Amino acid sequence: MNVIQFEDKPLAHYSYAIISGNEMALVDPSRDPKPYYELAEKHQVKIKAIFETHPHADFVSSHLQLHKETGAKIYVSKLVGANYKHESFDDGTSITLGDVTFSAINSPGHSPDSITIIAVDKEKNHAMFSGDTLFIGDVGRPDLREKAGNMKAKREELAKNMYHTMQHKFTQLPDATIVYPAHGAGSLCGKNMSTDSQSTLGKERKENWAFQDMTELQFVNHILKDQPFIPSYFGFDVDINKNGADNFNANFGDIPVQFGITDFPSDDTLIIDVRNADDFKNNHLKGSINIIAETEDDKIETWLGSIVEPNEKFHLVLNSIDDLDTLLSRIAKIGYEKQIQSIITLGAHNFETNKSLDLQDFKKNTDQYTIIDIRNKSEVDEGKIFENAISIPLNQLRASKNKIPTDKPIVVHCAGGYRSAAGSSVINNLLQSDNVYDLSDNVNDFK
The missing domain is CATH 3.40.250.10 (Rhodanese-like domain)
Incomplete structure (x- = not known):
């Protein structure tokens, strides 16, 4: 089987295409389906299946759009209660695409409805697409479903589920199984992930703390300790993914643009200015919040979704109209594009400045x-x-x-x-x- 890994660096998100023969399957696709279409065209294959390991909290998936535009079936656990057309994919179910057989393992812990996708080709090569269950060097955090999603669960309950998943769910898989997680270092879906983008199950069994010999209580205490904060948008995205999102750019054309403004009457709507700090301090609209988005290393997705509440309206100030498509794409990854009231660039006018620190x-x-x-x-x-x-x-x-x-x-x-x-x-x-x-x-x- 041919596995292609896609990386979204700002969200430390990995998605996957698996090609066998003239067919392709996707696992946990990002909001923008274009890269998967480009890959399918390059290899002249048809997208036949989309696997969702769980309703993601940190990004919006394109599974529904991919289904509508390609006819590919969506496979997800029946426990999700998904409100889109799908095939249930749980323990004991499998499908074959090309020479690869895909099967499901229910692996609760990060969420009650998580599944791990196992792929085996005719040479008996094994791969596991572990979603947010097993990371490289860590496992998914169990504290995101207390307030979001169709199936709510307490963190202690999910921590215990994760212990039993690690102890019992993957024992039949060979050490040579390649582990492909949904996230790497920098994601807020875990607390101590490796910078490695893949591993083997044998290596994880030796080195990952979650596979080591410990009691359930020791495991629960360790996994619940020092988890990072939960951004405001996480529960919002769980619900979007449970229902299926609008097409990626469906709402972009409805956002008005205010180009080169020299006057801006205040309407008490939040203003998010994504320019660099120096430009912001030298001239900005009154009431603006400066969330910098100059490079992929600037995590506009995370901090916009942490500072701005779901459904809270805001104006978006850009450095240049050239940045428009990139910024809209990044904001759409967390499902906040509908909240943008207008897109603004500043003209030759002095608005507000900030004093410099002595x-x-x-x-x-x-x-x-x-x-x-x-x-x-x-x-x-x-x-x-x-x-x-x-x-x-x-x-x-x-x-x-x-x-x-x-x-x-x-x-x-x-x-x-x-x-x-x-x-x-x-x-x-x-x-x-x-x-x-x-x-x-x-x-x-x-x-």
């Missing part, structure tokens, strides 16, 4: 500033950069106005400078103050 004064007199540390709890637990800093994670900042003292100038910091641009702009809006400063990458001077 870094030397701050270094000499840190006690004369209120310092807000917007890193995640797990980062702060590893050590504070400033002992007198007040810790408020970025995803909680908009709801934390009463926790921020206003008797001193405020300096905002994160770990490397990217998040503090957003954090300082959020606080500036909360307090309506020009006495809020972004420490930016100067935080490295204090480590």
Whole structure:
């Protein structure tokens, strides 16, 4: 079998195409189906099957669009309660495409309705597409389904399910089975994933903590400890994926564009400005939040979906109209494209500016500033950069106005400078103050 792995770097998401003969299957496809169509054209194959390992929380899948446009069948666990046309795919069910037989293993733990897809070709080569159940070096977090999805479950219950999945569900598979996960390092669907994009089951049995000899209680305590925060959009995306999303670009043409504006009457709608921090500080619309999206390393998907609530409307300020298609595509990956009220570029007009921090004064007199540390709890637990800093994670900042003292100038910091641009702009809006400063990458001077 020929397995092709696709990587979405900002979300650390892996999806897969499996080609055998003149047929192709997909596993956990991204929102944009175009790369899969291009691959099918290149190899002159027909897309016959789409496997969904579970309703994903961190991205919107294109499974329904692929079905509508290719006729391929969608295979998903009956436990999902999917509201789209599908074939149930659970323990004991299998299909054959070309020379490859695909079968399902119900593998609850990350979610109650997770399945692992096993593929075996005529040479008895084994591959497992483990979704968010088994990662390289870790397993999926069990705390995302308490408030979202058709089947809600408590984290302790799912942690116990994951223990039994690791202990019993994969024992019949050979060590040579290649493990293809849905995510890698940087995803919020686990806490300690490897940078490797694939592994073997034998290697994971030896090195992955979840396969080691321990009691159920030890496993549960370990997996529940120090999980990362849950972005606001995760439950929203579970429900979108359970129902099936609109076509990828179906809503793009309805978004009005305001090009080169020199005036912008405030309508109290949130404004998200994705330009770089310097351009934002030099000139921006009043009330804007600066979530930078210049490169793939800037995680606009994660932070937009953490700062902005599902269904909350916002205007989107771009650096250039050239960025339009890229930014809409990235926002659509988390299902937020319908929330965009308008797309804006700024003309030759001075709107708002931010004052620059006097870094030397701050270094000499840190006690004369209120310092807000917007890193995640797990980062702060590893050590504070400033002992007198007040810790408020970025995803909680908009709801934390009463926790921020206003008797001193405020300096905002994160770990490397990217998040503090957003954090300082959020606080500036909360307090309506020009006495809020972004420490930016100067935080490295204090480590």
